[in-house]
Amino acid sequence: MSSQRLCVVLVLSIIVFAESIGEGCNPSDLRGLNSFKAAIQMDTSGRLEKWVGHSCCRWEGIICHNTTGRVTKILLPGFISSDQFLFQSQMKGRLSPSITLLSYLEVIDLGGLTGLAGNIPPSIGFHLPNLRKLYLYGNNLTGAVPESIGKLSKLEELALHENRLSEALPPTLGELRNLKMLHLYSNQFSGVIPDSLTNLTNLIRLDLHSNSLSGQIPDSIGQLQVLEELDLSNNFLSGKLPQSLTNLTAISVLYLDTNYLEGSIPFPSSSGQMPLLGFLRLHDNRLTGRVRPNFGYLVSLQRVSLANNNLCGPVPSAVGNLVALTELYIGGNRLSGQLPKSMGQLSRLLVLSLPHNLIRGPLPHEMSSHQNLQILDLSFNRLNLSTIPEWLAALPSLSRIFLAGCGIQGRIPEFLRTTSSPIQELDLSANHLSGSIPEWLGSLSQLYLLNLSKNSLVSNIPESVTSLHDLGVLDLHSNKLTGTINQVFQIGQRFPDGSLTYIDLSDNSFYGGIEETGIAAQRGIQFLNLSKNSLEGRLPTAVGALISMRSLDLSYNNFNFSLPEALGDVSLLETLKLQENHFTGAIPKGFLKLRKLKELDLSHNLLVGEIPAGKPLSDFPESSYSGNKGLCGKPLAPCL
Template sequence: MPSFSLALVLLVYLVSPTSSCTEQEKSSLLQLLTGLSRDGGLTASWRHDTDCCTWEGITCNQDRKVTDLLLASRGLEGPISPFLGNLTGLLRLNLSRNSLSSGLPLELVSSSSILVLDVSFNRLTGGLGELPSSTPVRPLQVLNISSNLFTGRFPSTTWEAMKSLVVLNASSNRFTGQMPTKPCVSAPSFAVLELSFNQLSGNIPPGLSNCSALKLLGAGYNNLSGTLPYELFKVTSLEHLSLPNNRLEGALDGISKLTNLVTLDLGGNELNGSIPESIGDLKRLEELHLEHNSMSGELPTALSNCTNLVTIDLKANQFSGELTKVNFASLSNLKKLDLLSNNFTGTVPESIYSCSKLTALRLSYNPFHGQLSEEIGNLKSLSFLSLANNSLTNIRRTLQILSSSRSLTTLYLGFNFQHETMPEDVSIDSFKNLQVLYINHCSLSGKIPDWLSKLPNLGMLFMQGNKLTGPIPEWISSLHFLFSLDISNNSLTGEIPSALTEMPMLESESTAPKVFFELPVWNKNQFMEYLTPSAFPKELNLAMNNFTGMIPEEIGRLQGLFSLNLSSNRLSGEIPEQICNLTNLQMLDLSGNHLTGKIPAALNNLHFLSRFNISNNDLEGTIPNAGQFSTFPDSSFGGNPKLCGPMVANHCGSAVASSVSIDPIKQIGSEAIIFMTAFGVFFVVGVLYDQKVLARHFG
């Protein structure tokens, strides 16, 4: 036993470090800490009297040299110390996702040891420093400076020293000038150039043809122009080509040479022409994005050969012809198909319903015709379906067919079924997961159907632009997740029911369970695209109906509302003071009713209110001129002859615009007393004056 204990002690001694990190390295690290205005709690670990190899975020090698400094997402604020360049053994430096400011020290870019430098998602400013051409070769392989505030042009000579560079990510900054091509020349293994979301301009430089190992080229959301250069198609190593939202023009001729492409994203440009038949040579293609261009023609039959396709996005173009030329049955991996707003004709091809993995199908705004096929029930994973404005008929049968799609969460059926009747007895047992339902602008007659009350997860219901009659049903408050309701432009009657003021999601600021749209949804009212329903503003729109009675005081409970529109009805009475409790309100429209009384002064407390309209009522008194009210146009108050204030023609204090309510009989009596008093005063003054004048001339 004694000999065993001795051996154990010797073993521990042999494997234990004989020394700590050097004073120079410790001092360099502490320089970083000293310069920070917020250190994310590092002070407790980074103590001068301890070995820096034991500090939080620090890793050392066997020689007790710092090799890794990993402090991502630590809440750090302040500048990056240039003394970190003194860490001669440092291989990986990650300071991403903090709030670091000032510039990027050139000492880090020119380090003789750093392989990976990641300062992404900070607030770094200025330009990238230029290394002199005499700089010896540096080992840097990965440089990630994305999501900062860098400006200026890219350095030119710096890249000559970066012979080992593989990844350069400078996206989401404010760089200007042309795309850099020097890394392609200097670094034979250069594989990733990501420059999206900057302010780059000019043509795509032909020098990119020197990037013989390039796998990813991203430069979307810039100001690039011109055509895709032929030299680009020589970079056959490319797997991901992403240049969306620029001003690129021309046709796609030559794209088939990039046979290794997995992603092709050229959406949001000015491309024209058709998709070439040679697209079928891109056997590895998984993502095809050509949306928002000016492309035309029929889809090529060879598209069926791209059997690995997962996403096809061709929306907002001028494609035409019938879809039956493409055999979608061969696209067994297809999950998303977006053909919104084109000129496709004929019927929806049955082969689409063989894409069993399809989760999103958007065919809206195409001149298809006919009725929906029962084969759509084969799409068991379908979550998002948009068939708006496709000239569909037979709404009852359509709903019955779709009720078998148990995964549906989002359903757009608007601008179809013209002048049919809203079905009241639809079996919707399989719509349990439905969260968004559009049956708008169909000119449907009938009432708000009771089967809607059986959709427990419904969050958004849009039925505007129909001919629905009758009252709002009391069961509306049973839809516990409903937060956006638009039933405007119908012929609904009755008073605003108390049930509308008892909707749980509108009573609080809490949001619905977060789920994501399979395809982005455009909201024309907000001019925004949404990826999740819960991001939509909470809305109650009852405009352009025949509602009567008073605005219920209980409306003040709906403190989660962003938008309230009760315009163009027959509502009467005063504007309830309780509306002032809706402190999140950004839009309030009460115009075109028979409202009376004054404008509640407390409406000034609605600090987020940006759109306000009470025109064409019978309101009276002074218009509040403080807060938000000073920003609203005159048209917000027009058609109320008894209102006064600087926004309207009537000046406060005039008889017409008096803000005080006066009994007409008493008013006549008061005016008579005033007249008689004035007459008596003037009469006495006149007599005395005459006597004085007569005395002067005839005395």
């Protein structure tokens, strides 16, 4: 055969082979893909409806090997993005076990398909030896993680989070020697963390948060020398923190919060340990002991939360060594003593949160150097400030001030109106403030939260509050305020749904009625408490327009007339307390539409007639209706 004819034959052979890859499909692969498609009842992306014929390598979401023609990748993620749009698709159906027929698979990406149900095929580890990446997160998968998954020796990335998988982690996970990233969070895994997991010495990221794992953190966790991120938060882990944690020389993110961990915190014994740790969360555990000076060795820390434990003793002066620190949360402990002067060295600090401790005053003047501080929360300590330090108002970035229960006396200081940074949140509740609410309050144009509750403030609410267009939370309960309340409902009315979401004016001396037009403009209100005042008149029909409201408390007032039928239109209502008023007439049948109602009290009014039959009204106890002599019907005595 001449060389020219040989070249022609070779070219034709290549063309035929290429066409066979494009036109044909390995029978095993084709059977597996068609079985996968057959188990899906709905595909909103329209990708599967294009899977017709035998040319599976041309199907959308399918990638084949250039030479063998075998399927190597199934790429059908829920999120589909392009230059023009981002679309989340759904596939409703079950994950077919026949997917294991595609024995050359290297990547399976079915992440984010929220309707995909079924189980992970038990034999997955025996039939897919080349699998490197497995993404099954954000599905509706159930059952156990199969033990055979430990046979996937080439696996590099495993993401199974946001499913309803259960059972314990299989001990064979420790056989995945090449695994670099393990994401199993937001499932329902139970049992203990197997010791074999620490054999995964190539692991860079280990994320098991938001499961039901119990037992202790393996003592050998420190063997994971290249581990950069460890998240075991939001489980049921108990026991002590392993000392070997300080051997994690590459660790930068360590989240162990929201468990039942106890004992002392194993801070580094030298500056060479955990040198890269930037993010530390140990909050919501049962940790005890002192915050030792060794804390200062963690010089790379940027954010740290030790809140809601049982830590005691003073804040160590070594905290001043953490010069990279931007956020510090240590509230809800038993820390005592005065804050160290070295706190002034934390020049990058944005958030300082130390509420609910035993810290004594005075505050060190060195804290006046916190040029970047945005949030300061020292509430409920033993500071006995008497007055707010004036240097606080000079901090150029401070916009959220929480000094509740700090022993502050006298009037609300006027220097707060001229702070360097506009105040967005101000909580001075549970102090000994007296005098009136100042008129200049209306000049705090960016104010979102105002809490002056549990003080001894007197007089009316100033008219200037109607200028607070961004005010969302207003809490003035348990003072000695008087006058009418209608200007409150005028706040933010230039916006379509108002701005207020939370109003508590209870336990004061407000009088008069509620204007129809005012309350109708506050569609965004979710919580409204006007109890224990002297309000009277008719409850406006416009209350039915408060479509976002979840809690309404008008108890212990002098409201009268009948209950508005429109109140039944507040479909999200969970709490309705109208006891100790003078409401008359029958309970509107529209109240049967309050399907989310969990707490109801209509007692001690002048209501009459039969309680509308049906849920939710029939589910509440007799006490919800007692003191209305004219009422009858379930759960009270039958009507005659």
